Amino acid sequence: MGTTDERSLTARQAQLLDQLEELFLAEGFAGFTLDDLADRLHCSKSTLYALAGSKEQLAARVVRHFFRRAAAAVEAQAVDEDDPALRVTAYLAAVARALAPAGPAFHRDLDRFEPARAVYERHTALAAERVRELVDEGVAAGRFRRVHPALVADTVTTLMFRIGRGETGRATGLSDAVAYRELAALLLHGISR
Numbered sequence: 422m423g424t425t426d427e428r429s430l431t432a433r434q435a436q437l438l439d440q441l442e443e444l445f446l447a448e449g450f451a452g453f454t455l456d457d458l459a460d461r462l463h464c465s466k467s468t469l470y471a472l473a474g475s476k477e478q479l480a481a482r483v484v485r486h487f488f489r490r491a492a493a494a495v496e497a498q499a500v501d502e503d504d505p506a507l508r509v510t511a512y513l514a515a516v517a518r519a520l521a522p523a524g525p526a527f528h529r530d531l532d533r534f535e536p537a538r539a540v541y542e543r544h545t546a547l548a549a550e551r552v553r554e555l556v557d558e559g560v561a562a563g564r565f566r567r568v569h570p571a572l573v574a575d576t577v578t579t580l581m582f583r584i585g586r587g588e589t590g591r592a593t594g595l596s597d598a599v600a601y602r603e604l605a606a607l608l609l610h611g612i613s614r
Contacts, residue, residue: 434472437462441483442490449526450480451533478534486539488544505559506613510605517546517601520585524563527588545583545585549578556612564584565612573612580604 430438440462444453455476459466473479495604499512531537559565583589584600595603 433464433468437468438472438483438486442487445480445483446487446522446527447524448526449530450483450537451530455479455612458526476533477534480530480534481540484531484540487523488540491516492544492547496551497520502543504563505555505564506609509552509555509559509609512552513601513605513608516581517598520601521598524598525587529587532586541585542582542594545581546578549574549581552577552608554609559612563614567613568612573608577604577608585602 427535442460444458445459453461453476455466455469458476458479459469462469469479471481495512495515498515498518499508502508502511523606531541553570556568557570558563560570580589580600581604583592583602584597589595589600590597593600
């Protein structure tokens with residue numbers, strides 16, 4: 422069965438997608454069967470098949486749903502700041518808040534399932550590119566010293582991937598939210614005039 426386009430979801434399908442997102446963020450997705458999901462969400466398997474043709478496609482769809490919503494929320498929270506330094510800080514703090522609901526099981530499954538990992542990596546790369554743009558704006562405004570924006574973006578991307586995979590937490594004991602706040606502080610102190 423085919424998937425339903427995001428814009429043409431029924432209210433029930435949109436609700437199920439949100440419930441699946443919440444469930445997957447808390448418990449991961451690899452261990453569930455469609456029967457398990459139908460039981461947990463009090464729906465039929467055919468209702469789930471209306472969202473995606475297989476469990477794997479459903480997992481990928483839910484991951485895309487999560488990252489699209491997270492990206493929109495992050496961008497909305499960062500645009501209100503006029504000062505480039507505050508905008509970078511607001512952006513990375515918003516990333517931390519958006520990713521906070523994603524637990525270790527979600528990150529583990531994300532890392533092991535290539536289609537979901539590809540979605541995560543694409544969104545992380547877009548976020549890092551946005552940080553590069555914000556740094557460029559800060560340099561142009563004279564708020565930041567002249568730096569190599571591609572190096573800054575690459576450094577930010579590397580740490581964002583490590584944070585998302587749990588590597589930074591294991592190495593430092595920091596939560597993702599604290600790690601993102603520290604990244605913002607490190608970045609700002611490293612490039613501010």
